[in-house]
Amino acid sequence: xxxxxxxxxxxxxxxxxxxxxxxxxxxxxxxxxxxxxxxxxxxxxxxxxxxxxxxxxxxxxxxxxxxxxxxxxxxxxxxxxxxxxxxxxxxxxxxxxxxxxxxxxxxxxxxxxxxxxxxxxxxxxxxxxxxxxxxxxxxxxxxxxxxxxxxxxxxxxxxxxxxxxxxxxxxxxxxxxxxxxxxxxxxxxxxxxxxxxxxxxxxxxxxxxxxxxxxxxxxxxxxxxxxxxxxxxxxxxxxxxxxxxxxxxxxxxxxxxxxxxxxxx
Amino acid sequence: xxxxxxxxxxxxxxxxxxxxxxxxxxxxxxxxxxxxxxxxxxxxxxxxxxxxxxxxxxxxxxxxxxxxxxxxxxxxxxxxxxxxxxxxxxxxxxxxxxxxxxxxxxxxxxxxxxxxxxxxxxxxxxxxxxxxxxxxxxxxxxxxxxxxxxxxxxxxxxxxxxxxxxxxxxxxxxxxxxxxxxxxxxxxxxxxxxxxxxxxxxxxxxxxxxxxxxxxxxxxxxxxxxxxxxxxxxxxxxxxxxxxxxxxxxxxxxxxxxxxxxxxxxxxxxxxxxxxxxxxx
Ligand SMILES: Nc1ncnc2c1ncn2[C@@H]1O[C@H](COP(=O)(O)OP(=O)(O)OP(=O)(O)O)[C@@H](O)[C@H]1O
Ligand SMILES: [Mg+2]
Numbered sequence: 388x389x390x391x392x393x394x395x396x397x398x399x400x401x402x403x404x405x406x407x408x409x410x411x412x413x414x415x416x417x418x419x420x421x422x423x424x425x426x427x428x429x430x431x432x433x434x435x436x437x438x439x440x441x442x443x444x445x446x447x448x449x450x451x452x453x454x455x456x457x458x459x460x461x462x463x464x465x466x467x468x469x470x471x472x473x474x475x476x477x478x479x480x481x482x483x484x485x486x487x488x489x490x491x492x493x494x495x496x497x498x499x500x501x502x503x504x505x506x507x508x509x510x511x512x513x514x515x516x517x518x519x520x521x522x523x524x525x526x527x528x529x530x531x532x533x534x535x536x537x538x539x540x541x542x543x544x545x546x547x548x549x550x551x552x553x554x555x556x557x558x559x560x561x562x563x564x565x566x567x568x569x570x571x572x573x574x575x576x577x578x579x580x581x582x583x584x585x586x587x588x589x590x591x592x593x594x595x596x597x598x599x600x601x602x603x604x605x606x607x608x609x610x611x612x613x614x615x616x617x618x619x620x621x622x623x624x625x626x627x628x629x630x631x632x633x634x635x636x637x638x639x640x641x642x643x644x645x646x647x648x649x650x651x652x
Numbered sequence: 653x654x655x656x657x658x659x660x661x662x663x664x665x666x667x668x669x670x671x672x673x674x675x676x677x678x679x680x681x682x683x684x685x686x687x688x689x690x691x692x693x694x695x696x697x698x699x700x701x702x703x704x705x706x707x708x709x710x711x712x713x714x715x716x717x718x719x720x721x722x723x724x725x726x727x728x729x730x731x732x733x734x735x736x737x738x739x740x741x742x743x744x745x746x747x748x749x750x751x752x753x754x755x756x757x758x759x760x761x762x763x764x765x766x767x768x769x770x771x772x773x774x775x776x777x778x779x780x781x782x783x784x785x786x787x788x789x790x791x792x793x794x795x796x797x798x799x800x801x802x803x804x805x806x807x808x809x810x811x812x813x814x815x816x817x818x819x820x821x822x823x824x825x826x827x828x829x830x831x832x833x834x835x836x837x838x839x840x841x842x843x844x845x846x847x848x849x850x851x852x853x854x855x856x857x858x859x860x861x862x863x864x865x866x867x868x869x870x871x872x873x874x875x876x877x878x879x880x881x882x883x884x885x886x887x888x889x890x891x892x893x894x895x896x897x898x899x900x901x902x903x904x905x906x907x908x909x910x911x912x913x914x915x916x917x918x919x920x921x922x923x924x925x926x927x928x929x930x931x932x933x
Contacts, residue, residue, distance in 0.1 A: 438772050440932040463774040474765030478695040490687030491773040493680050519698060535769070 389452065391416045391543045391575040392437060397446035398599075399432050406432040408599035409446065414543065414575050419565075421590030422579040425628055429599040430579040431471050434547045437577070438468045451542045464492075467536030467544035467574070471551065473528045477521035481512055481531050484520060485538060492539035506534040509571065510564055526557030530564055537568060543575040544568075550585060562588055583620040595627045602627040676776070684775040688783025693790050703791065707798040710746040714739065714802050721866070732897065739803040739810075740892035740900075741865035744885055746795040747824055751788050751831035752856050755839030756848050758784070762931050763845075771932050778925040784836065785829035785921070792828035793821065809898040816895045819906075823895065826913040827888040833920040840927035865889050869903070887912040 392414035399407045407429040414420040422430050435441035437450055439459040448455045451465035475484050485503040494502060507513050510530040520528060529549055536544050549565070550558040562585070569576060580586055586593050587607045594604040603610055603623070610623045696703060714735070722734040761767040770780050804810055838855065842848050862876060863885040869877055880886050891909035894902035902909065 435932070440768060440771055442933075460774055460776075463772055466772065468768070468772040470765045470768045472765030472768075474769050476691070476695075476766050477764075478698060479691060483691065483694050487687050487691045488769070488773070490683055490690075491770070491775045493683060493774070 390414060390449075392420075392448070392450050392577065394437070394448040395446055397433070397436060397448050398444050399429075399436060399441065400444045405599050407436065407443075410596075410599070410601055412594055412601060412604065414577055416542070417569070417573050417575055418591040419569060419576045419578060419589050421586040421593040422577065422596055423581060423583070423586050423593055423624065424579075424596035425581060428596040428628075430596055431547050432599075433596070434468075434545050434577070434579060438466060438545055439463055464539070465542045467539070467541040469529070469532045469536050469544070469546040469549055471547040471579075473525065473532070473552075475520045475523075475528050475531050475535065478519065480517050480519055481507065481523070482516040484531060485535055488535045488538050494539060502538055506538055509537075509567065510534040511560070524557065526553050526560055529553065529557070529561055533561070533564060533568065537572060537574070540572060541574055543577065546576065546578045548579055548581070550580070550582065558585070565589060583624060587620050595624060597628040681776065681779055684773075684779040685783040685786065687775070688770070688780055689786040689790070692784070692787030696790065696794075703794050706746075706750060706791070707795060709749065710742050710795060710799050711802050713742045713745065714799070714806060717866075718742075718806070733808075735803075735806055736808050736897055737868075737893070738866060739799065739808045740896045741863075741889050743796055743799045743824075743892055743896070744827065744863075744889040745860055745865050746799065747792040747827045747888065748831050748856060748859060748885060750791045750795060751828050752835045752852055754784065754788055754832035755835035755837075755852065756845055758836050758839045758928075758931070759843070759845050759848060768932050771929055777929050778921065781833060781836065781921055781924045781928055782829075785833050785917075786825070788832035789825040789828040792824045796820065796824055810896060811898045811900060819895045820892060823888060823891045823909070823913070826910070826917055827885075830884060830913060830917040830920060833917070833924045836924045837920060837927055840924070840931055843931075859883060859885050863889055864903075884913060884916045 390413040392412070394413075395411050397407060397410045398405065410429075410433060412420075422433065424430050432441065436443050437448055437455060439455050439462050442456060450462045453461040453465070455462050475481075476487075479487070482503065485506060486499065489499045489503055504513070507516050510533055512527060512530055512534065515523065515527065520531065523531065533544075533546070533549070536546075546565070550561050553561065565576065565578070566589070568574070576589075578585075578589060590607065592604070592606055593610060595602045595610070603613065605613070607620055611618045611620055614623045614626055718735050718738045721738070724734075758767070761770075771777075800810060835852070838851060839848055842851055862879045863883050864880060865885065869880050869886070872880060887904060887909040890902050890904045891906055891913075894900045894906055894909075
């Protein structure tokens with residue numbers, strides 16, 4: 388079976404900065420693929436190219452067999468996307484947010500109610516469906532967005548830092564739901580994160596992105612083994628990127644939480 | 653291990669054959685347009701205060717500005733009282749002012765990430781643009797209700813012919829769509845809310861004053877007459893003046909009003925369809 392996502396020397400520049408620099412990777416059907424890297428590594432830029440939001444400067448990418456530049460409309464029908472920012476519309480209810488997506492994705496009218504109901508139930512949001520999203524917690528918004536990204540049964544879902552800004556319990560809830568999502572839908576998942584435990588818990592395979600390039604790729608066990616016996620994923624990451632992720636991650640968490648608060652309060 | 657990446661050996665594979673083009677079905681297109689417009693309308697229903705506060709400005713224009721200017725002799729043309737002359741102009745003005753805010757809300761949606769969700773969906777980009785434009789019409793129409801009531805109260809002789817109402821609605825839908833899409837283009841160019849705030853003022857005022865909204869074109873110096881003839885708002889006002897008032901008449905011709913507004917709308921829609929998707933970059 389062919390790969391769900393395949394990139395070849397994919398690059399993107401912003402002026403002098405090369406945010407993504409010749410990335411070649413493959414995501415297999417149904418797997419959870421982690422992209423880890425410190426702030427500014429190019430994770431979001433890579434995801435935006437794969438979701439047709441940003442044209443590549445060079446290189447090619449295929450998602451579900453379609454070229455992201457030449458066949459963007461086909462790509463869009465096959466993917467789900469959970470952006471880094473909390474993007475559910477705070478002025479609408481949870482149900483209305485999903486209704487908007489159901490219509491944009493042309494889910495047949497007769498199936499909309501049932502599919503929205505099922506998505507809300509899977510993400511544990513049935514009780515709050517008619518409340519304005521403005522009043523949701525960060526974790527609930529994330530789960531709503533995940534529900535939204537799955538409505539049309541995509542082959543692959545891109546999640547850009549799905550747990551950023553969440554407290555540990557919110558984070559664990561999202562992990563559980565993501566794992567269940569994979570069991571239920573069989574979709575491949577591409578998840579970016581800078582949290583080692585998140586990558587280790589969720590991902591089948593991981594690519595470490597550093598300064599726009601892939602520094603290493605493999606299963607969590609392989610990455611650890613490459614450093615030495617008894618090494619943690621943190622050790623592996625530190626070796627590959629020459630920095631401690633905890634420090635930079637902390638800043639990003641604060642920034643994201645603040646943006647989330649401004650957006651939804 | 654970097655040299656031997658498991659699973660990462662992408663070779664240039666051909667496009668998925670056969671890469672069938674997605675057939676564009678009219679019903680689907682409207683579902684997507686409606687999805688966008690309906691979401692906006694639901695937001696208004698959740699927060700009707702916004703509409704209420706927007707209604708204050710046109711009422712002030714009619715009651716304060718209108719009543720004072722009505723005393724200036726020779727201002728009204730065609731022998732109708734100045735307040736009658738002014739009411740359609742103020743309606744057109746509200747349509748413009750309300751629509752111009754759409755650019756800011758588009759930038760706001762980009763900053764929040766809401767826009768990204770629209771853009772990763774398979775909806776044709778033009779459907780997203782048209783959906784936004786239509787939702788702006790709803791705001792415009794709600795302004796119209798307020799202005800009709802206020803105008804009736806201050807004694808403007810309004811036409812109550814249902815056919816005229818229909819044409820007024822069409823004019824408002826066209827005008828709202830035109831100016832909101834124009835505003836979207838500006839948002840795509842300036843990209844930040846701060847800059848938009850500045851430029852928004854700079855753009856709306858000339859559109860408003862270089863039109864026939866509050867004084868007849870005949871009063872203008874020659875060069876301004878030319879400008880106002882190129883200004884879509886003049887056609888909006890002209891059409892409204894013919895349809896809103898008892899015995900109202902169009903100076904430019906109703907057919908020409910619609911043609912001008914439709915043409916301008918088509919142009920801005922084509923431009924916005926190209927520019928809007930680039931906002932996520
Ligand atoms: N629109 C843009 N214009 C200019 N530079 C950009 C733009 N988007 C990203 N960059 C730059 O590209 C680099 C990669 O950014 P990107 O957002 O992809 O990183 P990231 O890995 O997602 O980081 P984070 O953990 O902070 O989300 C950064 O140096 C960033 O400043
Ligand atoms: Mg990022």
